[in-house]
Each structure stands twice: as structure tokens, then as C-alpha cells.
Amino acid sequence: MRLYFENPVGRLLEHPDGYALxxxxAGARDLPTFQAFLTxxxxxxxxxxxxxxxxDQRHMAPYTDEERAWIHEFWLASSASDGYELFGAIVIPADVFARLSLNLVMNDxxxxxxxxxxxxxxxxxxxWLKQLP
Known part of the structure; x- marks a missing residue:
């Protein structure tokens, strides 16, 4: 796997099987760093x-309200508006509060x-990813 990007939010790798890892x-995030990571x-x-x-969200801290709003209003909305279909396999966080915040994002x-x-x-x-086209 090849490292594509890294910041305090996490690491983004190019997987040879054709998906982003x-x-x-772990730890708190600030909104601009989080936005850069997802961008x-x-x-x-x-x-x-x-x-x-x-x-892989196993070590992730809960999403903040600002992060959830940005995911919904920018990241997901822009994918929907340009017709970009996306499949996400999510390894759930260990932290119960992070799981709850993930559920809120998934509802959006x-x-x-x-x-x-x-x-x-x-x-x-x-x-699951291997079974997808």
C-alpha cells in the first residue's frame, strides 16, 4: 500500500485492490484538519x-457537531450532486460515544x-469490498 496523505486526523492509503484505506x-481533531483529511x-x-x-474508525474519537454538519452538507452532498456513487466499508469505533456519533452521520x-x-x-x-464491482 502506498501512503497518499497523512495528518493528525489519520492516514490515507492507496490499496492495490482499488480502494482508499x-x-x-485517536484523539481530538480540529475542523480545518478534518476537512483537509476528507478533501x-x-x-x-x-x-x-x-x-x-x-x-477504519476503531481508534477514532466521536465526531463533533461541526464535523457531522460538514460531512452532510459538503462531503456527502457534493458526491450526490455530481452523481458519484461511493461504497464505504466502515470498521466501527471501539468507543461507545464514537459509535453513537457514527450512527448520527450514517443517518444523514x-x-x-x-x-x-x-x-x-x-x-x-x-x-465485502471485494464483492463489489
Whole structure:
């Protein structure tokens, strides 16, 4: 795997099987750094014309209200408006509050172009991605 981008939010890798591997780091985040991280994720997907990502959120802190709003209003909305279909395999956070914030974000994806599944283990997430076109 090749490292594409890294900042305090996490690491973004190019997986040789044709998907973005998004590894969230532990700890608090600031909104501009979070926005940069997801913007680079979108750029990586578009650059390779990939429609799949694996988001490893096991160590992630809960989303803030500002992060949730930005994901909904910018990241998901722009994908939906340009017709960019995206599949996300998400390895769920260990922290119960992070899981709750993830559920709030996932509720917002109902009107987006994102199809996702939640997994306890990375291996299960990878298997699901392999089944997709």
C-alpha cells in the first residue's frame, strides 16, 4: 500500500485492490484538519476513479457537531450532486460515544450517493469490498 496523505486526523492509503484505506487516528481533531483529511480522501477517489473505501474508525474519537454538519452538507452532498456513487466499508469505533456519533452521520447518508456497511473486523470489511464491482 502506498501512503497518499497523512495528518493528525489519520492516514490515507492507496490499496492495490482499488480502494482508499482511511485510517483514523485517536484523539481530538480540529475542523480545518478534518476537512483537509476528507478533501484528500475525495481527491484520491476521483484521481483513480475509485468508488470504494475502507474507513477504519476503531481508534477514532466521536465526531463533533461541526464535523457531522460538514460531512452532510459538503462531503456527502457534493458526491450526490455530481452523481458519484461511493461504497464505504466502515470498521466501527471501539468507543461507545464514537459509535453513537457514527450512527448520527450514517443517518444523514440516507439521501446521499454513499452505500455503506458497518463491520466489527477489517477482514469482513475487505471481503465485502471485494464483492463489489
Amino acid at each position: 482511511v485510517q483514523y487516528a 484528500h480522501t475525495r481527491q484520491l477517489l476521483h484521481r483513480h476513479q475509485w468508488h470504494k473505501m475502507l474507513a 447518508t440516507q439521501q446521499s450517493a454513499l452505500t455503506y456497511r458497518l463491520f466489527d473486523e477489517e477482514a469482513e470489511a475487505v471481503e
